[in-house]
Amino acid sequence: xxxxxxxxxxxxxxxxxxxxxxxxxxxxxxxxxxxxxxxxxxxxxxxxxxxxxxxxxxxxxxxxxxxxxxxxxxxxxxxxxxxxxxxxxxxxxxxxxxxxxxxxxxxxxxxxxxxxxxxxxxxxxxxxxxxxxxxxxxxxxxxxxxxxxxxxxxxxxxxxxxxxxxxxxxxxxxxxxxxxxx
Numbered sequence: 001x002x003x004x005x006x007x008x009x010x011x012x013x014x015x016x017x018x019x020x021x022x023x024x025x026x027x028x029x030x031x032x033x034x035x036x037x038x039x040x041x042x043x044x045x046x047x048x049x050x051x052x053x054x055x056x057x058x059x060x061x062x063x064x065x066x067x068x069x070x071x072x073x074x075x076x077x078x079x080x081x082x083x084x085x086x087x088x089x090x091x092x093x094x095x096x097x098x099x100x101x102x103x104x105x106x107x108x109x110x111x112x113x114x115x116x117x118x119x120x121x122x123x124x125x126x127x128x129x130x131x132x133x134x135x136x137x138x139x140x141x142x143x144x145x146x147x148x149x150x151x152x153x154x155x156x157x158x159x160x161x162x163x164x165x166x167x168x169x170x171x172x173x174x175x176x177x178x179x180x181x182x
Contacts, residue, residue: 005064009049009072012079019044023071025078030119030136032074037063042071077136081121084145086131090160093152095124095131102131106152106162114151120144130165 011017011025018024019042024033036042039054040063051068053060076082088095093106102122104112116122119140123132131148135141145164154161156172163169 003065005051005053005061005068007068007072009051009068009075011044011047011049011075013047015075015078017044017049023049023074025071025074027078030078032077032137034067034070034074036067040064040067042067073138077138081134081136082138082141083132083134084141085165086133086145086148086162087165088129088131088162089154090152090158093160093162094126094129097122097124102148104148104151104162107160108152112151114144114147117144131162 014027016026016028018026019036022033022035023042024031026032039057039060041052041054043050043052049071051064051071053064073082088104088106090107095105096103098113100116101113102116104114106112117140119137120133120135123134124130125132133141133145133148135144149162149164152161154163154167154169156170157174159169159171
């Protein structure tokens with residue numbers, strides 16, 4: 001039995017749960033759904049969801065833990081939004097909010113504007129040059145944070161660019177002063 005898959009998910013009383021071929025969670029304002037693969041069964045009783053599998057094939061075992069984690073992430077997102085912090089390093093590099101767009105000035109001859117998806121909230125701390133991205137949906141949050149980072153990924157020589165907070169950047173040595181040739 002999967003260690004993750006066999007754990008039960010406790011549902012708060014504020015959430016409404018509906019199970020058919022999908023697990024649909026709703027708090028009245030926001031609705032999230034998770035598709036349930038074949039060979040996986042979902043049981044809901046006493047404000048707890050339990051994920052079970054039909055057989056012990058490797059693919060089914062993998063889907064067992066994955067399905068449980070996806071449903072658990074949706075429940076956790078209703079309780080407290082997920083967040084990622086991106087840091088901008090570089091001379092003159094900055095980010096601003098312009099309506100529903102995140103405008104990045106990161107060393108190109110032009111600014112880069114990214115549309116902010118409707119479920120995502122973005123805050124900018126100009127002093128520390130950080131972008132805080134929050135969402136109830138962990139998948140969309142990670143995808144949007146990766147889109148921001150891909151505008152100017154951290155480069156290994158100077159360490160400038162957009163990176164996640166506390167991300168370790170492996171630095172390379174530049175050209176040495178003397179190459180040893182004469």
